[in-house]
Every structure is written in structure tokens, then in C-alpha cells.
Amino acid sequence: MTGTLRLLRLVLRRDRFVLPFWVLGLGLLPYVYASGFDTLFATAQERVEYARISAANAGFVALYGPLHGDSIGELVVWRGGFVPVMVGLAALLTVIRHTRADEEAGRTELIRATVVGRFAPMAAALLATVAAGLVMGVIVTVTLIGHGMPTGGSVALGVVFAVSAWVFAGVGAVAAQLSGTARGARAIGVLILGATWVLRLAGDMSATGDGSLAWLSWLSPIGWVHRVFPFGADDWWPVVLTFVATLVTVVLSAYLLTRRDLGGGLLAGRPGPAGAAPSLRSPVALAWRLHRGLLFGWVAGFAALGLIFGAVASSVVALAEDSAGVGEMFARIGGSDGVLDGYFGTVAPICGVLSACYAVQAALRIRDEEQAGHAEAILSTDVSRIAWAAGHLLFVLAGPAAALLAEGLMTGLVHGDVVLMVEVALVQLPAVWVLAGLAMLLIGVVPRAAAGAWAGIAVVLLLMLAGPLLGFDQWVLDLSPFTHVPQLPGAGFTAVPLMNLTLIAAALGGAGLLALRRRDVPG
Amino acid sequence: MADAIDAGGLIKRFGAVTALDGLDLRVRTGEVHGFLGPNGAGKTTTIRVLLGLMRLDGGSARLLGGDPWADATALHRRLAYVPGDVTFWPNLTGGEVIDLLGRLRGGLDRKRRDDLIERFELDPRKKGRAYSKGNRQKVALVAALASDVELLILDEPTSGLDPLMEEVFREVILQEKRRGDRTVLLSSHILSEVEALCDRLTIIRAGRSVESGTLADLRHLTRTTIRAELAGPVNGLAGLAGVHDLTTEDGRVTFDVDADALDPALKSLVAAGVRSLVSQPPSLEELFLRHYTRDADSRESERAR
Numbered sequence: 029m030t031g032t033l034r035l036l037r038l039v040l041r042r043d044r045f046v047l048p049f050w051v052l053g054l055g056l057l058p059y060v061y062a063s064g065f066d067t068l069f070a071t072a073q074e075r076v077e078y079a080r081i082s083a084a085n086a087g088f089v090a091l092y093g094p095l096h097g098d099s100i101g102e103l104v105v106w107r108g109g110f111v112p113v114m115v116g117l118a119a120l121l122t123v124i125r126h127t128r129a130d131e132e133a134g135r136t137e138l139i140r141a142t143v144v145g146r147f148a149p150m151a152a153a154l155l156a157t158v159a160a161g162l163v164m165g166v167i168v169t170v171t172l173i174g175h176g177m178p179t180g181g182s183v184a185l186g187v188v189f190a191v192s193a194w195v196f197a198g199v200g201a202v203a204a205q206l207s208g209t210a211r212g213a214r215a216i217g218v219l220i221l222g223a224t225w226v227l228r229l230a231g232d233m234s235a236t237g238d239g240s241l242a243w244l245s246w247l248s249p250i251g252w253v254h255r256v257f258p259f260g261a262d263d264w265w266p267v268v269l270t271f272v273a274t275l276v277t278v279v280l281s282a283y284l285l286t287r288r289d290l291g292g293g294l295l296a297g298r299p300g301p302a303g304a305a306p307s308l309r310s311p312v313a314l315a316w317r318l319h320r321g322l323l324f325g326w327v328a329g330f331a332a333l334g335l336i337f338g339a340v341a342s343s344v345v346a347l348a349e350d351s352a353g354v355g356e357m358f359a360r361i362g363g364s365d366g367v368l369d370g371y372f373g374t375v376a377p378i379c380g381v382l383s384a385c386y387a388v389q390a391a392l393r394i395r396d397e398e399q400a401g402h403a404e405a406i407l408s409t410d411v412s413r414i415a416w417a418a419g420h421l422l423f424v425l426a427g428p429a430a431a432l433l434a435e436g437l438m439t440g441l442v443h444g445d446v447v448l449m450v451e452v453a454l455v456q457l458p459a460v461w462v463l464a465g466l467a468m469l470l471i472g473v474v475p476r477a478a479a480g481a482w483a484g485i486a487v488v489l490l491l492m493l494a495g496p497l498l499g500f501d502q503w504v505l506d507l508s509p510f511t512h513v514p515q516l517p518g519a520g521f522t523a524v525p526l527m528n529l530t531l532i533a534a535a536l537g538g539a540g541l542l543a544l545r546r547r548d549v550p551g
Numbered sequence: 552m553a554d555a556i557d558a559g560g561l562i563k564r565f566g567a568v569t570a571l572d573g574l575d576l577r578v579r580t581g582e583v584h585g586f587l588g589p590n591g592a593g594k595t596t597t598i599r600v601l602l603g604l605m606r607l608d609g610g611s612a613r614l615l616g617g618d619p620w621a622d623a624t625a626l627h628r629r630l631a632y633v634p635g636d637v638t639f640w641p642n643l644t645g646g647e648v649i650d651l652l653g654r655l656r657g658g659l660d661r662k663r664r665d666d667l668i669e670r671f672e673l674d675p676r677k678k679g680r681a682y683s684k685g686n687r688q689k690v691a692l693v694a695a696l697a698s699d700v701e702l703l704i705l706d707e708p709t710s711g712l713d714p715l716m717e718e719v720f721r722e723v724i725l726q727e728k729r730r731g732d733r734t735v736l737l738s739s740h741i742l743s744e745v746e747a748l749c750d751r752l753t754i755i756r757a758g759r760s761v762e763s764g765t766l767a768d769l770r771h772l773t774r775t776t777i778r779a780e781l782a783g784p785v786n787g788l789a790g791l792a793g794v795h796d797l798t799t800e801d802g803r804v805t806f807d808v809d810a811d812a813l814d815p816a817l818k819s820l821v822a823a824g825v826r827s828l829v830s831q832p833p834s835l836e837e838l839f840l841r842h843y844t845r846d847a848d849s850r851e852s853e854r855a856r
Contacts, residue, residue, distance in 0.1 A: 132680075208680070209641060299676035300643075304650030314651060318640065401638050405691070408602050408632035408704075409655035412624045548605040 031144035035152035039126050043156070050118040051160050053486075055167035057111055057494075058185055061104045062175050064498040079103060086236060086344040086367070087374030090337070093254040094232050101181045101259025104172075105188075110493060112192035112253050113225050115164070119157050119193040120200030120217040126153035127201065129210035131291060140290060147282055150204075154197055154278060161193025181259030188253045191270040195249045196221060198277025205284035208291070215325065222329060224248040226336060233340045249273055311411050315419035318397075319390060323427050326386045330379070330431040334438025334453075337375055341443040344371055369518030372452055377510045379435055380456030381489055383428035384463040388481045390424045391467035395478040398550045413545050421468070421537070428460045452516045458529035459509035463488065465536030472543030475551040553616055555580045555702055555734040556601060562609030563596055563758075570596045572758035573610065578736055578751075580701075583728055585745035585752030586738040587839065593758040594738045595635055598706050601736075602632060615702060628657045631695035635706035635738070637687045639679040645690040646675030652694040664697040670719050684711035696723060703727070703735045709744060717744070724748050742835040754839065766835065773833040773841065774807040777816070782824030791815055802826075 040047070069075040079098035082088050089095070092109030095102065127150050130136045136149055169186030173179055196217075203217035204210075224247075231245030232254075245251035252266040307313055344367055394417055397403045406416055436453030440446030467481035474480075491500070491508040505511050509532070512525040556578035563571040571593045578584040588594050599605040601614050603623030612619050617626045639648045649668075653659025668675055671689045682690065688711045695703060709717045721744065727733045728748070739745050745752055746766065754762040754769075762769050774795065781802050788804070789797055793812025798805050808816045820828070 299674075300647070300678055302644070302646040302675040304647040304654075308647060308651050309654040311655070314640075317643065321642075401634060401636060402640060404599075404602075404604060404634050405632075405637075405639070405652060406655065407604060407623075408627055408630075408634075409652060410624050410628045410657050411655050546606070548599075550604075 029145045029147050029151055031142070032148045032151045032155065035139070035144065035148050036155050039152050039156040042126075043122070047122070047156070047160055051164045052167070054111060054115055054118065055164040055189065056171060058104055058108055058168050058189075059171035059175055060498065061107050061494065062100065062172060062177060064494065065100050065103050065107075067499065068497065075100070075103070082106075084236070085370060085374075086233065086340050087371035089232050089236055090229050090340055090371075091374060091378060093228065093250075094235065096257060097260040099259055101172075101177050101185075102257070104177075105181075105185055105258050105260075107494075107497065109254060112188065112250055113221065115161070115189055115192040116196030116199075116221050116224075116250070117218070119161060120196040120203065120221065121214065122157045122160070123150075123153045123197050123200030124204050124210055124213045124217060126156070128204035128207065128213040131204075132208070132210050134291075137290060147285065150201055150281065150285060154201060157197040157200075158194055161190040161197070164193065165190030178259060180262050184256055184258035184262050184264070187267055188256050188258060191267055191274070192249070192253050194274045195270050195277070198274045198281065201281035202277050202284065205281050205288065215322075219325075219329075224250045226332065227251065228254065230336055233336070233343065236343070311406065311415050311419035312422060314406070315423060318393065319420070319423040319427065322386070322390065323423060323430065326383075326427065326431045327434045330383070330435040331438045333379065333382075334435035334440075334449075335442055337379075337435070338439040338442025338449075341368060341371060341439065344368060366518075369515075373515045373518055376452050376456060376516070377492055377513065379432060379453060380460055380510055380513070381485065381492065383431045383456070384460045384488070385485055386431060387424050387428045387460050387464035388467045388485060390420065390427055391464055391471065392478060392481065394420045394468075395471050395475060398475070401550075403549055407549060413549070414541060417468075417541060417544055424464045424468075425461060428464075429454065429457055432456060432460075448517055451521070455516050455521070455526065456510070456513055458526045458533065459513050461533035462509040462529055462536065465533035465540070468537040468540035469543075470540070472540030472547070475547070553580065554578060554613075555582075556584075556612075556614055556736060558597070558601065558610065558612040560610035561597065561600060561607060561612060563593075563600060563605060564608050570758055571600070571610075574755060574758055575760045575763070576753055577763070578734060580734050581731055582750040583724065583735040583737060583748050585749035586736055586755070587740075587742075587745060587752060588755035592755045594755065595706055596758075597755075598632075598704055598736075598738065601704065602627070629700055630702040630704060631656060631698045631700045632704045633688075633691045633695045633706060633708045635710070637684075637691045639682075639687060639690065641678060641680040644676055644678050645673060645682060645686070648679070648690055649675065649694040649697065653698055656698050656700070658699070659694075659697045660699055664693060667693040667697055667723070670723070671716060685713060685716065688712055689716065692720065696727075701732070701734060703733060705735065706738045707740065708737070709739070709741060717741075721747055742839060746835050762838070769838055770832050771810045773838060774809055775813060775833065776805070776807050776831040777820075778803070778805045778829040778831075779820050780826040780828075781820065782826055785819055785823040788816060788819050791819070 065075075069078065076098045079095060079102075083095040092106050095106040127136075130139075130149065139149060140146070165186035167186075168189050169182045172182035172185065199220050200213075200217050203213045203220065206216055207213040227244045227248040228251040231242050231248070231251060234241035234244065245254070249270055252269045255266045256263055308317065397406075397420075403416065407413060432453040433450060436450035437446065439453070440449030443449065463481070463484050466484045467478070470478045470481050488508045488510060491505055492510060495505050495508075509529050512529060514520065514522050514525065554577050556576060558574070558576045561571045561574040561576075562569070574593060574597060576586070576597060586594055586597075596605065600607055600612060601619050603619040603626070606620060615626055615629055619626060639645070643651070646668075649664060650659070653664070671693060673686065673689045673693060677686070688708065692708055695705070709720050712720060724735060724737075725748065727735065737745065737749060749766070751763070751765050752769070753760050781804060783802075785799070785804060788794060788806070791812055793809035794816055795807045795809075796805075804820075806816070
């Protein structure tokens with residue numbers, strides 16, 4: 029552990045912009061939500077009604093988790109139910125960035141040759157992330173108390189935020205040991221995070237129905253932090269579970285670290301073919317080799333999502349038909365058709381944004397290739413820049429389509445109405461392409477800031493999750509391409525906005541390609 | 552025959568930094584041309600300009616008779632490039648990379664590929680990240696050398712290779728040279744390599760060419776070291792313009808002499824009666840160091856000011 033504090037300072041120095049960005053951005057969200065809810069309801073009666081309807085909306089429960097009360101505090105916690113997932117994502121990416129990514133780049137080798145202990149780089153990354161989680165929790169607590177919320181609940185929600193970061197910092201540390209590459213480690217980490225979210229979702233959905241699978245939520249750290257119920261029950265003991273999980277993952281990662289060589293993963297590489305298959309002869313063929321793993325992963329993940337969403341849709345209908353009391357309430361929001369419309373209207377755009385994450389990830393591969401020096405090797409051959417980029421763009425555009433298609437198909441196969449379900453899923457595609465076009469534009473025009481494409485995703489997500497609640501003007505909401513997507517199946521299908529979105533995407537991407545042709549590589 | 556590379560007054564700026572400051576480079580068709588300069592002198596930037604990867608801020612460059620920026624892909628069919636800092640895709644084997652790059656370039660000679668893999672003792676079945684720096688370098692070299700192209704652009708191709716493999720590299724390049732129709736631009740730090748392989752060379756410093764010509768031309772510009780044992784005392788040598796650092800001891804003289812003062816200096820030695828004579832032409836190291844230290848001196852004097 030020698031040198032941990034020095035390395036900690038290095039981590040904080042390198043992350044002096046990124047770390048405050050997510051700590052502040054996510055830490056202030058509960059306060060923003062609280063302000064939004066303050067002005068949303070004219071009377072307490074309205075608020076109670078809103079809470080009752082929301083608690084029974086399967087789409088909402090799927091997204092945000094269960095809602096057990098109707099106070100403003102409980103509504104804030106519930107509505108921010110997806111935030112722990114984002115906190116977890118930020119935490120695990122931070123840890124991997126300062127462990128496996130450094131190791132892969134050879135920086136750790138240099139560091140470890142100095143007077144620095146074996147565990148110091150990981151300890152520094154974990155300490156930085158744990159501290160960031162703590163600061164974020166304090167921000168949550170202080171801003172909410174300052175807003176006049178009850179102290180107990182404010183502290184509890186702060187703790188929820190902090191431990192969400194801690195648990196997934198541990199997950200990130202384990203993932204960093206398992207894979208030999210940062211890319212692989214991120215994939216493992218995100219997969220685990222996604223699995224915990226899906227477990228939580230499946231358990232909570234089951235709890236709104238017959239409850240036979242409600243125990244699944246207890247397998248998920250995301251489920252645990254939801255069960256603290258700040259401002260309501262203020263249960264502290266699920267927090268203990270997160271402490272245990274953090275401790276176990278950190279100890280496990282330290283153990284795995286001692287079991288492997290510097291630079292190595294736990295899975296040894298095998299020799300491959302001595303020559304290339306005859307088909308490996310074009311930029312597209314190379315792009316297929318580079319993208320296929322990611323493509324399979326996303327398509328499989330989306331198929332699983334479709335499976336769950338389909339099952340939930342069926343249980344929603346059953347619930348509406350079985351329960352008289354709830355049925356009456358459902359009738360007011362449009363009966364079982366209305367419930368389903370609301371459900372798909374909530375879930376489908378989320379699938380859209382998730383697939384846009386894939387599109388951005390695939391597009392930024394172009395920039396990765398450039399930075400790694402691979403582009404130089406390709407572009408010094410008889411391959412034009414457009415042809416090189418187009419090989420990747422094929423996957424940027426068609427990859428999300430395949431993922432959404434898989435999700436729609438699975439939803440349809442489980443719930444019925446395959447054609448409609450595929451339509452509901454695929455109608456998001458033009459909006460996804462706009463975000464992909466933005467990524468391409470940044471890659472072409474400001475390559476050093478290409479990762480800013482993720483900010484586009486963050487803005488869209490914020491507008492989608494919090495926009496209506498915060499009472500933004502319509503023109504602000506209109507900034508998100510997903511605002512313009514027809515809300516199938518409730519609203520009718522209209523082609524014009526989809527064509528406009530596609531044209532915008534083409535214009536952004538085309539401008540990016542033109543700029544790419546004119547600039548230095550690497551730029 | 553036209554020059555393979557004809558670049559004049561190249562200017563390339565990165566923000567406030569001027570990487571190329573009026574650099575000239577001419578490479579004749581069929582020659583092996585050495586491209587020398589200290590780290591950061593602009594060698595890689597020049598090569599990237601010649602490959603059409605970077606756009607010039609000034610000057611003109613012709614490569615194989617075409618414009619490296621506008622005709623990039625057409626020209627790339629006729630050349631092969633070995634980058635200085637090679638990394639490849641972690642999930643592709645060396646053999647796959649060689650085949651892919653060859654095919655993207657328009658085809659490679661299968662027999663020559665296998666022959667080169669054997670000579671460089673490369674294991675083509677390993678994946679990208681399992682290769683050491685030297686082995687990655689071999690992958691890039693085999694991919695370039697197995698292509699049937701007119702021009703090879705090699706950016707420090709032997710960095711990371713062990714001495715045995717350096718020797719193999721020299722043999723291969725000398726074979727290429729004997730064929731006579733391939734042009735090679737060889738950026739290098741290894742002076743013995745440049746001395747052994749290159750017909751002509753260009754030395755650059757701080758984005759500018761400071762010397763260009765055959766090794767003999769460049770030697771001509773510098774001093775020869777003479778050591779002689781004489782029968783009698785020598786007259787007039789000390790007063791001769793172009794003779795430097797003269798020391799006389801027990802009838803032995805040692806001095807450096809400029810090329811144009813060589814004849815009168817030798818005449819005065821002969822007049823004294825020569826018992827033995829050693830004449831040492833300047834090595835490339837000395838040529839190189841002269842430019843490097845001059846660079847350091849001028850920086851020193853600037854700081855002093």
C-alpha cells in the first residue's frame with residue numbers, strides 16, 4: 029500500500045474535471061427533483077392522487093422502483109430511483125479508468141517500478157471513488173435539509189447515494205482484475221450493473237403482481253438501496269448489506285490481484301490463426317471483427333430486456349382486469365389499453381436512449397482507432413477516410429436497429445402482437461441516429477472532445493426523466509430527439525417527424541464525415 | 552526519372568508550435584534515403600504529411616508524382632508504411648494483420664510473406680497484445696515488405712528489434728536495393744544502419760533540413776583527423792587556414808583539417824618526411840553530433856542572453 033496517498037493525489041489531479049462533474053451533477057438531482065415536486069401540485073390531494081396512480085403504473089415501477097408513500101420526500105426518492113444506477117456506472121468506470129486502463133496502457137508498470145506497493149494503484153482508485161461517493165452523499169443531504177426536508181430522510185438518501193457508489197466501485201475493482209483490457213473490464217462491470225438493475229426490476233414487477241419472484245430484488249444492490257425508503261420507513265439495515273458487498277468485492281479484487289501478473293487478466297489468451305480468412309479484406313470486414321462482440325452483447329441484452337418488458341406488460345393487463353379497486357383507477361387513465369399505452373410510452377424511449385448509448389459507444393470506436401494508432405496503419409493503405417469511417421458507421425447505424433429489433437421481437441413473443449411491438453421499438457431509431465450523428469460530428473470537427481457525445485446522452489436522459497417534472501418549456505424538451513418520436517402505440521404513427529429526424533441525423537453525420545476528410549489524422 | 556519524393560518548404564503548425572519550419576526533402580527514385588534528426592525534429596510529422604494524413608500549412612510536396620493529400624488513396628496503392636510506434640488490434644493475430652494490411656494495399660506476395668515471417672522468426676498466431684514491441688515491429692515490417700510497392704516509408708523500423716533481427720532487416724533492405732526499382736525512405740537513429748544502407752541522407756533539426764546529400768558529400772563538409780609520424784620538424788602547418796587542434800609531440804603530429812585545406816596540409820607533411828600516416832574520415836556520429844551540439848549551443852547562448 030506504500031505510495032497510496034501520492035497516487036490518490038494523481039487520481040484526483042487527472043480527474044479534476046470528470047469527478048466534480050458527476051459528483052455535482054448526480055448529487056444535485058434530488059434537490060432538483062424536490063424543487064420540481066414543490067411546484068407541481070397545487071394541493072396535497074393532487075399529490076396523493078399522483079402517488080396512487082404512479083405506484084400502480086407498471087412502467088414507472090419498472091423504471092424507478094416501488095413507491096410506498098405520498099410525501100414529497102418519498103416521491104423525490106422514488107422518482108430518482110434510476111439515479112443509483114447512474115451513480116454505480118460512474119463509480120465503476122472511475123475505478124476501471126484508474127486501474128485496468130492504466131495497466132493496459134503501460135502506465136501502471138512505470139508506477140509500480142517506483143516505491144509503490146502492489147495494492148496502491150487500486151487502493152488509490154477505490155479511495156478516490158469512495159470519497160467522491162461520500163461527498164456526493166453530503167451534497168444530497170445538505171441540499172435537501174437546506175430545502176426544508178426532514179433531516180432523517182435527507183441523511184438516509186445521502187447514504188443511499190454514497191453506498192451506491194461504494195458497492196459499484198467494488199464491482200469495478202473486481203471487473204478490472206478479470207479482464208486483460210479496459211474495454212473488457214468495462215463490459216463486465218456494465219453487465220453486472222445491468223444484471224442488478226434487471227433483477228431489481230423483475231422482483232419489483234413481480235411484487236406488483238402475484239409476488240412469486242419478489243425475492244429477486246433482494247439479490248440486487250440496486251434493490252437494497254431502494255429498500256431503505258428514505259422519508260418513509262428509513263430502514264437502515266439494507267445499508268448493512270451494501271457495506272458487506274463493498275467489503276467482499278474489494279477483498280476479492282485484492283485477492284485476484286495477487287493471483288495474476290501485471291498486465292495479465294485471469295483468462296489467458298490462446299493462439300489464433302496464422303493467416304487471415306479470405307473474407308478479411310475490406311474496412312467493413314475489419315469493422316465486423318472489431319464490433320461483433322459489442323453487437324452480440326447488446327443484442328443479447330436487449331433481447332433479455334424485451335423478455336422482461338413483455339412479461340411485465342402481460343402482468344399489467346392481468347392486474348388491471350383482476351383488481352376492482354385498481355381497475356377503477358385504471359379506467360380513469362384509459363382502462364387496460366390506457367395502462368399499456370402509458371407503460372410502453374415510458375419504456376420504449378428508455379430502450380431508445382439505451383440503444384443510443386450503444387450507437388455512441390460504437391461511433392467513438394472511430395476515435396479510439398485513431399488514438400491507438402490503428403487508423404494510421406489503415407489509412408496508409410488504399411483505403412479512403414470515408415471508407416474507413418463508413419465501415420464503423422455501418423455498425424453505429426445498424427447495431428442499435430438490431431438491438432431494438434431483438435427487444436421488440438421478444439416483447440411481442442411474450443406479450444403478443446409482434447408486429448406492433450417491433451414497430452414500437454423501431455420507431456425510436458431515427459432519434460437514436462441523431463445522437464449517433466452528433467457523435468460523428470464531434471469526431472470530425474472537434475476530435476479531442478469527441479467523448480462529449482456522452483453529454484448528449486446525459487442531456488436527453490435528463491430531459492426524458494426529469495423534464496416534464498421540472499416544468500421545462502416545450503422548446504427545451506424539443507431539444508431531445510426523443511420528444512419528436514410518435515408515442516406508439518397510444519398516439520398514431522406519423523412519418524414526418526421521423527423523416528425530419530433522419531435528415532438531421534444525416535446532416536450531422538455527413539458534416540462530421542466531411543470534416544474528418546479535411547483534418548489531420550491523428551487530430 | 553522523376554524524384555520519388557520532392558518536398559520543399561514544408562510548414563506544419565500545431566497551434567502555437569511549429570513542427571515543420573520550411574523543411575526540404577528530396578528522395579530520388581530507386582535510392583535508399585536516410586532521414587535523420589533528433590527526437591521531436593519533425594520526422595514523423597513529415598512522414599504523416601507525405602502520407603496525406605496531415606495537411607500542410609505551407610510549402611509543397613510531391614510523392615510518386617502525385618499530391619499526397621489529394622491523391623492519397625491512389626498513391627497508397629504504390630507504397631507501404633511502417634509506423635514508428637506500432638500497435639495493432641488486440642483481437643487480431645499478427646498473421647491476420649499482415650494479410651489484412653496487404654490486401655487493403657492491393658495484394659501481397661504470399662511466398663514472400665511466408666519467407667519474411669520465417670526470416671524474422673515471427674509467430675503469426677499470437678494476438679495483438681501478446682506481442683512485445685519488437686514483435687509488433689516485425690509484424691508491420693513483414694506487412695510492408697511483402698507488398699509489391701514502389702516506395703517503402705519506414706519510420707524508425709528497427710526500434711525494438713534485437714541485433715540479430717536488425718541484421719535480417721539490413722539484408723532484406725540491401726536485397727530491395729539490388730532490385731533497383733524500389734525507393735526507401737528510412738527514418739532512423741541508428742547511424743551504423745544508415746551508413747550501411749543509405750545512398751543519400753537528409754539531416755533535419757527543429758523542423759528544418761540542415762544537411763542533405765551522399766554520405767561522401769556530407770563528410771566533405773567536415774574535418775578529417777590526421778595523425779602522422781614525421782622524419783623532421785614540420786613547417787607552416789600551424790599557420791595554415793583550415794588546420795585545427797594541432798598538437799606536436801616527439802615528431803608525431805595530430806590535427807583536424809577542413810576538406811579544402813587537406814592538400815596544402817599534406818604537402819607540408821610530405822616536405823617534412825612522412826614515416827606513417829593515419830587519416831580518419833569523420834564518422835556519421837560526428838556529423839550528427841556536430842548538428843546536435845550546435846543546436847544545444849545555440850539554445851545555451853539564447854538562454855545566456
